[in-house]
Amino acid sequence: MTTSTSLDWIFFDCFNTLIDDFDTSGYEIGLAPMYQVLVAAGLYKHIEDVRADYHRWRLENIAGKPEEQTLQQRFRNLLATYRPNVPPATVDQVVAEMEVEFMQCFPNTLRLPPGVESMLQRWHGHVSMGVISNFFLADWPAKMLERYGLRHYFQFVIDSADCGHRKPGDKIYQLALAAADNPNPSRIMFIGDHLTNDAIAPQRLGMQSIYFDRSADRPSSSAALATIKSINHWDQFQP
Structure with a gap:
């Protein structure tokens, strides 16, 4: 053209x-270490469960919306929606760890x-x-x-x-x-x-x-x- x-x-x-x-399937396999943080903390049983909840939450709260939410805001709000009884100190810890994991693993997917x-x-x-x-x-x-x-x-x-x-x-x-x-x-x-x-x-x-x-x-x-x-x-x- x-x-x-x-x-x-x-x-x-x-x-x-x-x-x-992304890989050719569209699966964000490189982000598995970030999702694993919530599994290791005992808040989810499987990485796929984290991924499914995040994609569902993102479609409802991010897609097509004019205002941005940062990574930490997204996962705080995800846990508030799907794991509302998690203690605030645990939320602080796992969300901070998820951000660190993302910063380490995401560049390797590019x-x-x-x-x-x-x-x-x-x-x-x-x-x-x-x-x-x-x-x-x-x-x-x-x-x-x-x-x-x-x-x-x-x-x-x-x-x-x-x-x-x-x-x-x-x-x-x-x-x-x-x-x-x-x-x-x-x-x-x-x-x-x-x-x-x-x-x-x-x-x-x-x-x-x-x-x-x-x-x-x-x-x-x-x-x-x-x-x-x-x-x-x-x-x-x-x-």
Whole structure:
């Protein structure tokens, strides 16, 4: 797909767009040590039970909501919902341990999707670029982009834990527009792997968008809609 260089900006999602953090089944196996903390504390019998409760709680309390909750807030609220009788001191201890485990295990799950570096090199100098990421630890999208040598391509990186706002709520996109010095939204291309957050919502705000369709790699991803431009490999995103 050839895209007009009359664009002023490209806004990218981060995880599973610029950096992958899932295996081909979509199972977050690398996060098992974090879930194991609750099993070791005797609050759950099996890791799968923790994962099932967290995914159910996340769908009810995070997905589609405009405000972010950090990792610690999420698991405190998870335990308040499904294990309300756990003593506060135990909650403090296990949630702190879970955050430490996540910080240790999550980077080991990461890798670059094919073609992302050459894609950024192609666009570098043609347009300005920024990153807008939903993530529950502040500054981690920027840190992981730095780890993989990609951070220098971007004029800014905005993450939801730092600013308190999530896609697809309007506020985080407005913060990105302000960071880009308020360009005409029609001259911005938004691209990412979440159909609502990175394609439909940006269009609602007047931006162009391309859906990075990962459904062939990750069955839990949405398939592209006929009404939304899409790619499934970075080699298809050409200036």
